[in-house]
Amino acid sequence: MRSDGDFEAFYQASYHRLVGQVTVLTGSNEDAEDAVQEAFARASTRWARLRDYDAPEAWVRRVAFNLATSGLRRARRQLAALARLGAPAAEPGRSTDRLAIEAGLRRLPFHYRQVLVLYYGADLPVEQVAQQLRLPTGTVKSRLARARAALGVHLEEGQKERGHARG
C-alpha cells in the first residue's frame, strides 16, 4: 500500500504549514484547521491522481483557501459583532509587532490578505500566486503593492493609537 503511505507522509509534511497559512488568511485557527482537514479529506479520495501532480500541496491549498473563503463570508457578520466587544486579549509570548501585524491583516480586504499570505507567508513567486488564484500576474503584482501600502497605513495607525493610549 505504497499509495497510502505516500498520502500519510504528504499529510504529515504539509498539514502544519497549510494550517499556518490559512490561519493568517482567516484569523481563526479553528476555521483554518477545519478548511485544511476538509481539503485533505477531498485529497485523500483523489490521491491516486493527485500524487502525480508536481505540487499536490498547491491543490490542497487552493481547496482550503476556497473553503476558508466561503466560511469567512458567513463568519464576517459574527466577527463584526465580536469586534464591537473589543479586541481579543493578547496571548502570552506574542510580541507587540506580531499582534500589530495580525491586527493590520484583519483590517485588510480578503483579496489583499490572500496575496500577502501566498507571497510572503507561503513564499511563492508571483507567477505561482497568480496560478493559485487564477489571476493574471499583473493583477497579483498590483494587489501586492496595494496590500503592502494598506497594511503600512494600518500599522502606522495602530502605532499612533498605542502611542495615544500610553500618553
Add this chain to the structure above:
Amino acid sequence: MREDELQRQMAELVADHADRAMPPPVAAIRNRGRLRRARLASGAVLLIAAVAVGLVAVQGPLDRRTTPAPVVTQPPRPIQPSSGFADYVRGRFDDMLVDMTVVTLASGKAGGEDWQLAAVRGTSLRSHKARVCMMHKTDGRSHGYGYSCRDEASNRVMDRMTSGGGAKEMPLWGLVPEGTARVRLLRPGASPVEVPAMEIGPRFRRRYYLAPPTPGVRSLLALDAQGHEIARFPPVP
C-alpha cells in the same frame, strides 16, 4: 515597513500558527473523505434519476421537409446549492458590484465535477449601471469558476450557452430576456431541444435556462409564451 521585514514577520506568523496546529490521525481524514464521497454519490443518483425522468422525448414527424419538433425536456435541478455558495459568489463580485442580490439556482454532479450555479444583480462600481450576472463553480477535476454579466438595460440581448468545466457531460445554462417562456437549443442534423425559461428572483429583469447535457448545440432561440422568437444567439448581425 521594509519588504524584507514584512517577509520575515509574515513567515514567523505563519510558522507560529503552524506550530499550534493539531493534525487529527490520517485515518480520520480518510474517513471524512469517504463519507463526503458517499454523500456526493447519493446526490449523483438523484441527478441521474431527475435527468432521466425529464428526458421524455417527443419525437417530431419523420418527413424530412418539415422542421423536426423540439425535444421537450426539464432542467436538472435536483439539489439546492449550499448556502455557502452564495457567500462565495458575493465574495467574487464584491470588488465589481454593490447593492448585490445573490440567488443560488441549482447544483449537481456531472462528469466527475460538482457544479453550482447562481445569479447576481447589483450596481457596477465602474459604470454605475445595473448588471445581471450568472456564475458557476465546479469542484472536481477542474476546480474552477466562470461568470458572464450583462447590463440590465440590454435586456433583449441573449446570453450564449455556458458549460462549466467544458465537459461534455455538463448541463448548459445562460441568461435570457425578461419575456422568455422557453429556450430552444438548435443542433445541426439533430432534433432541437426545448427547456422552459425560469424566474431568477423578484429584483431580476432577466430569466435563465438550464438544460441537461446536450451535445452539438450551435445556436439558441428565446421564445415568448406564444412561441415567437424574441432573441437569438448568436445575434443576427
